[in-house]
Amino acid sequence: MKDGEILLKELGGNTIQLLSLSGEVKTVLDTFQMRPLAIHVNKDNEVIVGMREQGPPFPVQDFSVRQLIIFGSGYQRKVTLEFDKGGNKLFSNANRIRTDSRNVVYVIDRFDNANHVIVGMREQGPPFPVQDFSVRQLIIFGSGYQRKVTLKFDKGGNKLFSNANRIRTDSRNVLYVIDRFDNANHGRIVAVDINGCLNLTYDGPKDLGTFQPEGITITPSDNIVVADFYNKALHVINSKGDFLGLLFIFKDLDINYPSILCFDTEGYLSIGCCRGENEGFGKIHFVKILDSLM
Template identity: 30%
Template sequence: MALSKSFQKGQVPLACQLCEESNEIKWKCIQCDFLLCTKCQRLHEKVKSTDQHTIIDIKDIASHQKQTTDKLDFSNIPCGIHAGQTCCLYCKSCEVVVCPLCITTVHDKHKMIELAKGYELTMKTIKMCNSEIDKKLVQTVKVLSEIGIFKSSEDSKYEIEKQKIMSREKDLKNEVEKHTNKLLKELDQKKEILMKSVNDAEIRSEKIKTDLDFRKKNLSNALIYNNANQVFSIHSEEKTSRNQSVEHVETTFKKLPKFVPGKQVVEDFYLGSLVEIDENKNQFEFEVIKQYKTKLPLVENLVWCGDAQMWISHLKSHKLQKMQLTNESLKKMHSFKIDVYNMALLPSGDLLLSTKESNLKILSCTTSKVEPSKYSVNPLITLAVHVTSDHKILVSAKENQSKHYPVNGPRKVIMMNIDGRIENVYHTNNKGKQIFTVPRRITTDNDNNIYVIDIHDEDWDGRILALVKTNGVRWIYSGNPDINKEHTFKPKDLVVTKSDNIIVTDQSNHMIHIINTSGQCIHYLNTKDQLGVHFPTSLDIDNTGILYIGCYTYNSEPDEAKIYTVQVSGF
């Protein structure tokens, strides 16, 4: 038995000493003393620091060693200390070559070996040092890569924060201008009212003055002329005039208001301030509150609509259902037979439905009828749909063909206003190259920056694209190398938290990725191991921070895909 175990142990193949994975050893680097697989041999040759290394087939190792040994000449190695002396031995104690004088003066009792043996030891040491340097180079390159990623991330973050400040400045300017116009309008109105009162008083006063001037003239004439008839007549007219009431003219007017300037300094409260955030100190926590069973094989879409109610759907089952969450189970409130690719809730409470047609459909919350909407992408067909916080409608669209691949037409994300008018179209980058393959899901953050799940092959491999508001791509997230090294990133849905962190489901890997607005993965979670949540697929989050996760079932299981309510904190 012992012999058998020993034999088995001896048969374990060596792994490549660079990748430490492949057992197909075919090459050896003489300088590094590394056994390599073919893939690493090609990679090793491309590294600048090793471009002078000798890499040989392992079949030629013996002949190469013989050739190398045969070529070496140890007969003429000059002593570095004693001029004219030739080294004859290698001091193993001091690890140097020595001449006869060196031996008698310094190395008398040291351990000496032949130069050939000393050469072998020296080469072994050099190879070890070379190997250590290679490892340090790899580590340094990794550090430089991380620094580069960090710099790029911070540059991107700088531009985002700068735009936020400038946008805030613009908003404040607009508010100041709006308030200024309001004050000016109010002042104009008050002046108009005041001037009307003043002008009316002035007109009445002028009329009174004219009448008094006329009476004064008549009375003066009566005093000048000695005409009894005229005197009696003027007196009679004056008596009549005196008996008539004269309207009093009000000369006290309400004056125009005085403008009192506000504070001259714009405080942080109004503009905002810069706050240091240590993302490394964030404590992300997930706690499953409750799980519910549906009668679907997959909860492909999930939209929370308040009052413990949600919409769920599955395309292949042709089912759209409105569910009520109770303490015990899910209660079906409404059910529709319709092919829903994606859906989103309007401010009115109506549900927008993408059915892969040219027009989005709308399900009325009052009549429960499904009708065509005014939101059209004709001649394309709709895919994802999302409603932003400022009531814009985002729709992804593709050419009208049943299959996603190959791409035979435009793939776009279209922004419309609430009236259905197209305001922007995202489809090419700054080089004119098409951005999307299959824009599957869309979401936005608190500043209405747009994030899109783009699936780029039939294996569901995908990425997250952060769009520039005008057009183009700000950054791309293709998964975390720590978790997507062996299994590629296959995003299914995404949602943004109040803190502007993006939660993404990676269904086949049972993972959740948390990405910041700079495109960095700041946390990830294995939902299967840590929460007991298998195949997380669809997502939504309510205003209290409760996360809703719709899942997929194993093929061997009944059609009872689960929905989990999860309390999240730290983001």
């Protein structure tokens, strides 16, 4: 906190305590029937707490209460974040909280007890061309970083991936992968479930020609937004692979060379660009996506 004091909670406890510079500890919040998960103090000295109901955290049920609560001065409840505009839970288990200079809240949201880590891997050496002996896979690691699932071939024995470069998951734990074909970063989107079943592939509209997917993110309704570096555009498809929209952000918004995508909790899309037009430095742009595409 701004005056050097520290907020803390006991593991499994219901209270948040304040440790002063003199070493005094006092309770400042009692969450009663709720369990505090994470604590963060923003630049305005507001306290943000991730909370859930008592009991096992998973699976998340319809009656489960998963919230972020922002407390103002005197630890008075100021804002409760629980549902998106569509009435869906924003969080499963808000485990870590951070804010940026604009007080945008970033949350590590866990969806099961496994805390799965998903890693795209390949053999040592040049990535291309992909040979019959090339090993291209996604590995899902469970608790203790033990290998749980390896995704390498489809049901026909064909390689699922050439070079898995970016990975995202939706609310059903379907994996969406930017899969690159060559050193020029041409590629496609591959969606697979954790059993290795191929859900869809997306190569961009046929009349567009070159497709260089660089960034990918998932909306709250499980639509997929892809940054196309070559065309300076955003593609939007749904979880069935249906094409929903194409926005040429260079023409419409003067945004060049999109590389990284991420949604914040307010629904704004952050677009990280490696450089601007005739500029040698990167930029981050914040835009609002149409509600119909979210």
